[in-house]
Amino acid sequence: MSDWRNIPGGITAPRGYRAAGIAAGLKPSGLPDLALILSEAEAIAAGVFTTTQVRAACVDYCRERLQVKGSAQAILCNAGQANAATGSQGWIDAIESAQSLAQALNISSDSILLASTGVIGQRIPMSALKAAIPHLIAAASDQGSDHAAQAIATTDLVTKSIALETTLHGRPVRIGGIAKGSGMIHPNMATMLAFVTCDAAVSPPLWQDMLSRAADRSFNQITVDGDTSTNDTLLALANGQSRTPAITEPGPDADKLEAMLTEVCVYLAKAIARDGEGATCLMEVQVSGAPDDSSARQIARTIAGSSLVKSAIFGHDPNWGRIAAAAGRAGVSFGQENLQIKLGDFLLMEQGQPLKFDRAAASAYLKQATAKEMLPPDVVSTEVSNDLMVMKNGELVPFPRMTTSESQAQNVVTIAVSIGNESGSGTAWGCDLSYDYVKINAEYTT
């Protein structure tokens, strides 16, 4: 299945896309805070959104847009203010943002999609946003992916970006993606946002189905602290500029494209989990032997989200009991006599009973995986700017965010659980629970 290759360029790697990220003065820190993704031609558009009852205006706006019309040409994203819990004025601001951009681009406002991230209860500073739109459009280029990735970030330690390429009928087809999110943070929460661009031509319902399935295997399988944001949004455009034959029904072409789309989503989702607040490692939980994939994913998610498992990993404790307990309470029926648990290469439990294992070696495995401190010790505040801030020469300055997550590739803890002999399998990703998590979410906010 995986006959694709990594290419540079992020969301501007696929043909016919430009992107920009600028500092529009929305964030107090003065960091980039306004992003644009622009397709040359109207693109097939699909979206997956937060299921919470307390939603940002942009989420309701995009849902409504995509229901009326399965296509779009531009995505506008602001960082700094979530525009959630802002009532009818928030809705008016959303409409006005879309209209301002549409006017400046000279396209219909129903071709604009919106996303916001930042402090909930705060409106977008509309005059700053509107004043910035011409500059944003002028900055848009086919090299602009990293700028956009920077501009959507808030408390992220690294930006998240990927592009893959495969071949359909002899021609290259590309998918790019950027994302932000690192748990939920002061004063309310950090949102998970992901934007995907693709240059294949796909029919709207098929593209939406592909995206929903990919989200179920990626973004819906990560957990940092179990909390869902008011603004969580995944948007995907497919603009047909690869000039490959349009994919209108299931089949080998659709499968190939969906596999690559899923890989892009999984990469971005893992990058978000790894960047979880206070995390020292990425936890990957693989579940097999379940009656179906969805049950397996549910168990994987429950294990990855267990505070007890998370703090055991942080404490380098090869604690099979907590893993077994989390598997047991996931709401999926299985015979406990079939339960098998592996931590890295260490078999901890078989046939539902604990095995003798080299405890010191298993603990050393966890120690090595969590060796790298991800949060720099000089990060002191998220209060001032909805960005991570560090103290330098007595002054609070924005944290220098890394533009790649390559450096963290080694910090992975793998938990493999089998609950029977059936063919359902699934994977979830999370991170450990450290002192820094409590610190970020308690101390930093007072």
Added chain:
Amino acid sequence: MSDWRNIPGGITAPRGYRAAGIAAGLKPSGLPDLALILSEAEAIAAGVFTTTQVRAACVDYCRERLQVKGSAQAILCNAGQANAATGSQGWIDAIESAQSLAQALNISSDSILLASTGVIGQRIPMSALKAAIPHLIAAASDQGSDHAAQAIATTDLVTKSIALETTLHGRPVRIGGIAKGSGMIHPNMATMLAFVTCDAAVSPPLWQDMLSRAADRSFNQITVDGDTSTNDTLLALANGQSRTPAITEPGPDADKLEAMLTEVCVYLAKAIARDGEGATCLMEVQVSGAPDDSSARQIARTIAGSSLVKSAIFGHDPNWGRIAAAAGRAGVSFGQENLQIKLGDFLLMEQGQPLKFDRAAASAYLKQATAKEMLPPDVVSTEVSNDLMVMKNGELVPFPRMTTSESQAQNVVTIAVSIGNESGSGTAWGCDLSYDYVKINAEYTT
């Protein structure tokens, strides 16, 4: 409804009960570890158990017993070993424990109920248990409730005990209860156990219904870290020794008894939540305006279980956004324009939008509520004994557990949420998320 009064005596306050708690040498610490609750006469018995797939032998044993026969005369509980993930040998040990006690009491072994708490994957030391049974029976007295409460405890900072009395047809009717549990702890988890005694006469299905409903409003509404134990058990006996008319169907008598039973369960459940690992306060979340009670309880539980809300409380941060976000993702549909949030006396949000409030005063409210450190600074380990240990004169000795929770009555943070105008309401209890939680669950276990 609440025409009852507090009385001393715990589970031996109702007529016709004796209890005991002794050190049988099951725990390495040498603390009390074997408890007995004994009714003069065969009593109507009901139970509510963990719903996890990974269960202790005693849970399966009790479920099977209560299905066959809705009555019992004795409850035997060991602390130190959970007898979970112990396979068929664990099952044999459970049967043998019941048989040994039945023989010594000269009653049928199908009148024995069992509970275990402690390290999962470890068998009960059967020879020590069997040798201790005659001493346990000899120790049983109508003053024995506190001893039993001590013997079922593991990492609890305080024992949990209550007795209430009301009047039915001119005669006193009493319900007593003891419980243990403080989150889940090394090396695997701490179980929630609760045992209730009553001297009314109630028909078996009615008693089971009352207990299930009471559990839904109490033990099922507390959350320390979202993890369910392999051993969670609530057992309730009703032996008819009050000589009040038997309650065989719904009506005023049944309502009165159920209200008092619910109060006993709520008291014990709150005591468990307050004793949560590393907790500095009890969090009470009241939800109203929901379409039904069960939806309201679900929202209350989600808020009380949110890591973000929990760490905000610990950090004295009056963070309405996290409360709103948790309410929104609880899986209950409501209009966000109806959301109202109060923290103590502070109205933080109305009609779905944040209000201006005195932030410093609200933070001071949280500060005062969480002022008392519950975990003593010299607690250093839970490793050695499945009990809390402190360092004294260079030696690890058991932590001197308090026998009352009266002293902590003031540490309460109240969150009140309304989601609409309907009549459904519900309450949940939890605790804050502190550094000590991570410490207990990470550092203590390595």
